[in-house]
Amino acid sequence: MANILEVENLATYFHTFKGVVKAVDHISFSMEEGEVLGVVGESGCGKSVTGFSLIKLIDPPGKIQADKIEFDGQDLLGKSEKEMNKIRGGDITMIFQDPMTSLNPVYTIEHQMDEMLRLHQPQLSRAQRHSRCVELLREVGIPNAEERLKCYPHQFSGGMRQRVVIAIALASAPKLIIADEPTTALDVTIQAQVLQLMKRLVNEKGCALMLITHDLAVVSEITDRVNVMYCGHIVESGPTRSLIDRPLHPYTQGLLASIPGNGETRDDERLEVIPGMVPNMFDLPKGCKFAPRCAKCMGVCMEVEPETVTVSEGRRVACHLYSGAGKEEEQ
Amino acid sequence: MVKTILQRFFQMIIVMIVVTILVFLMSYKISNPVYLLLPETATDEQVAEAMKELGLDRPLYIQYGIFLKNVLHGDFGNSYFYHQSALSVILEKMPATMELVLVTMILTILIGIPLGVFAGAYPKRLTSKATMTLSIFGVSLPSFWVGMILIYVFSLGLRVTPVSGRGAVGTILGIETSLATLDGWHHIILPSITLALGNIASIIRLTRAGTQEQMRQDYVKFARAKGVATRKVLFGHALKNTLIPVITILGLQLGDLIAFTTITETIFAWPGMGKMALDAISQNDRPIISAYLLMVSGMFILINFIVDVLYTVIDPRVSLGGEE
Numbered sequence: 001m002a003n004i005l006e007v008e009n010l011a012t013y014f015h016t017f018k019g020v021v022k023a024v025d026h027i028s029f030s031m032e033e034g035e036v037l038g039v040v041g042e043s044g045c046g047k048s049v050t051g052f053s054l055i056k057l058i059d060p061p062g063k064i065q066a067d068k069i070e071f072d073g074q075d076l077l078g079k080s081e082k083e084m085n086k087i088r089g090g091d092i093t094m095i096f097q098d099p100m101t102s103l104n105p106v107y108t109i110e111h112q113m114d115e116m117l118r119l120h121q122p123q124l125s126r127a128q129r130h131s132r133c134v135e136l137l138r139e140v141g142i143p144n145a146e147e148r149l150k151c152y153p154h155q156f157s158g159g160m161r162q163r164v165v166i167a168i169a170l171a172s173a174p175k176l177i178i179a180d181e182p183t184t185a186l187d188v189t190i191q192a193q194v195l196q197l198m199k200r201l202v203n204e205k206g207c208a209l210m211l212i213t214h215d216l217a218v219v220s221e222i223t224d225r226v227n228v229m230y231c232g233h234i235v236e237s238g239p240t241r242s243l244i245d246r247p248l249h250p251y252t253q254g255l256l257a258s259i260p261g262n263g264e265t266r267d268d269e270r271l272e273v274i275p276g277m278v279p280n281m282f283d284l285p286k287g288c289k290f291a292p293r294c295a296k297c298m299g300v301c302m303e304v305e306p307e308t309v310t311v312s313e314g315r316r317v318a319c320h321l322y323s324g325a326g327k328e329e330e331q
Numbered sequence: 332m333v334k335t336i337l338q339r340f341f342q343m344i345i346v347m348i349v350v351t352i353l354v355f356l357m358s359y360k361i362s363n364p365v366y367l368l369l370p371e372t373a374t375d376e377q378v379a380e381a382m383k384e385l386g387l388d389r390p391l392y393i394q395y396g397i398f399l400k401n402v403l404h405g406d407f408g409n410s411y412f413y414h415q416s417a418l419s420v421i422l423e424k425m426p427a428t429m430e431l432v433l434v435t436m437i438l439t440i441l442i443g444i445p446l447g448v449f450a451g452a453y454p455k456r457l458t459s460k461a462t463m464t465l466s467i468f469g470v471s472l473p474s475f476w477v478g479m480i481l482i483y484v485f486s487l488g489l490r491v492t493p494v495s496g497r498g499a500v501g502t503i504l505g506i507e508t509s510l511a512t513l514d515g516w517h518h519i520i521l522p523s524i525t526l527a528l529g530n531i532a533s534i535i536r537l538t539r540a541g542t543q544e545q546m547r548q549d550y551v552k553f554a555r556a557k558g559v560a561t562r563k564v565l566f567g568h569a570l571k572n573t574l575i576p577v578i579t580i581l582g583l584q585l586g587d588l589i590a591f592t593t594i595t596e597t598i599f600a601w602p603g604m605g606k607m608a609l610d611a612i613s614q615n616d617r618p619i620i621s622a623y624l625l626m627v628s629g630m631f632i633l634i635n636f637i638v639d640v641l642y643t644v645i646d647p648r649v650s651l652g653g654e655e
Contacts, residue, residue: 089558101549
């Protein structure tokens with residue numbers, strides 16, 4: 001299948017008073033049409049910034065640089081703010097983390113859905129837009145759609161609001177949805193419902209989904225492929241099944257081992273944790289960013305940043321264990 | 332909704348009754364009008380007789396009852412100095428003050444809110460910083476000084492505006508107002524700017540603070556991710572959320588303007604209610620004072636009520652205390 005999105009050497013830096021924060025540091029990845037890509041990592045590793053960078057929604061002091069951001073055959077880098085506004089909410093839509101705050105409290109649901117349709121499907125008449133809103137609410141499983149349209153966000157529960165947000169994201173029949181931790185703020189039962197809903201809708205509509213999350217369980221449930229991020233770098237990527245069954249990067253291994261009841265952990269064992277913390281973004285280690293926390297750290301890791309290497313079909317990893325330099329040292 | 336409005340209305344009436352008691356007691360305590368009416372050489376018997384004639388010897392609560400009954404009939408008594416009913420004196424002066432208040436409020440809203448929104452949305456721009464610096468002057472400069480400087484610069488120096496007075500008046504909807512004539516507009520510019528300056532400054536600061544807070548909210552980012560243009564995000568999404576405190580202050584400013592344009596009216600010799608009230612106090616013109624106080628408090632209560640109703644229009648999460 002053709003690639004809907006191709007990103008090469010995307011770097012988003014925040015030039016602050018205290019120094020430069022390399023929130024996203026030269027990452028390259030691509031997505032196929034209709035693919036569900038998971039982006040995983042701890043807080044502050046650049047997952048969300050990656051998402052926002054794609055639609056160029058980075059406020060100063062942030063700056064986006066890239067060799068290429070190509071979406072659906074169009075070069076997004078060269079687009080003006082006005083042209084981007086056609087794409088934002090049109091072909092690329094977003095779902096945010098906290099449904100309690102992502103809807104405007106002073107407008108009705110209908111107003112906020114209608115706004116999307118007015119902007120991106122101006123050919124629709126008022127009546128057509130209304131019936132489309134009703135249809136969308138039904139699709140995301142909100143009962144009494146006709147009446148609920150007149151309600152304000154505070155009259156919905158968290159799960160219902162996230163459904164409304166999803167309905168808004170679907171309104172313009174996008175080709176790519178970027179979902180930034182869409183289930184993090186919901187309780188577990190609602191999480192499962194919302195995930196199933198998103199999976200079904202994405203399959204039905206054939207749109208690609210970029211699912212940003214820190215939750216590997218969520219990733220294993222609905223994604224086709226995963227990018228694991230650490231300190232602004234993609235440290236490992238590959239098809240979900242294979243990556244979870246056989247993680248290569250020590251960071252991925254650590255993440256997987258720290259899930260209760262996963263893999264080798266048994267009830268009587270203590271849960272494994274990754275020692276240490278995500279380093280200060282103003283003062284990153286010189287070599288591999290994960291080296292100070294890594295159990296398999298070698299001399300070269302402290303000095304040289306690892307190159308991304310292709311290990312097998314579709315599996316890429318940035319770690320000296322798999323690169324030439326590391327292998328030599330091991331011997 | 333109707334029920335809560337009726338409740339509010341009932342509360343307003345209670346407040347008004349309390350106000351009438353206060354106004355009555357105050358004007359009763361200030362002085363005895365008999366001494367103003369009788370010659371200085373009047374004997375004690377003459378004073379007593381005059382008081383009996385005016386009903387001032389009767390018990391306080393009966394006097395209050397009479398006062399209240401008359402007020403309800405729109406009768407505040409005759410002004411001691413204008414020799415016509417206090418109400419008609421006030422109504423005659425009211426359009427002059429109201430037109431000044433109207434222009435001032437329009438200036439405040441049209442200048443204060445947009446400048447505040449821009450200063451809040453783009454705090455780092457030079458224009459925003461300049462706006463904020465100027466607004467400090469606006470807040471801190473006293474209006475009597477601003478008025479005099481404006482007269483000095485524009486009327487005496489540049490000679491583009493008249494020094495004082497209301498100018499020619501025309502009639503709009505049966506009300507005599509200087510807004511109907513070009514000459515009137517010439518006259519109203521300086522005093523309304525004088526009044527508006529401080530108000531604009533505080534509205535700018537308030538709107539800016541609100542906008543800055545709203546711009547950090549997720550729904551603003553979500554709106555931008557929907558492809559809404561920045562200007563529409565600012566004025567469509569963020570502004571409506573910042574309006575609640577702004578409306579509150581605008582309401583208070585409106586009440587303040589109606590009641591206390593006195594200083595500006597004096598500087599520009601504007602024949603409005605402020606000047607009239609000042610004269611009435613120095614002349615101890617009881618009917619005018621009490622009618623004026625009642626009118627002003629009534630206005631305040633009414634404006635507050637309107638502001639409360641506006642809250643519910645702007646923010647669906649606000650209810651007026653009644654169940655949904």
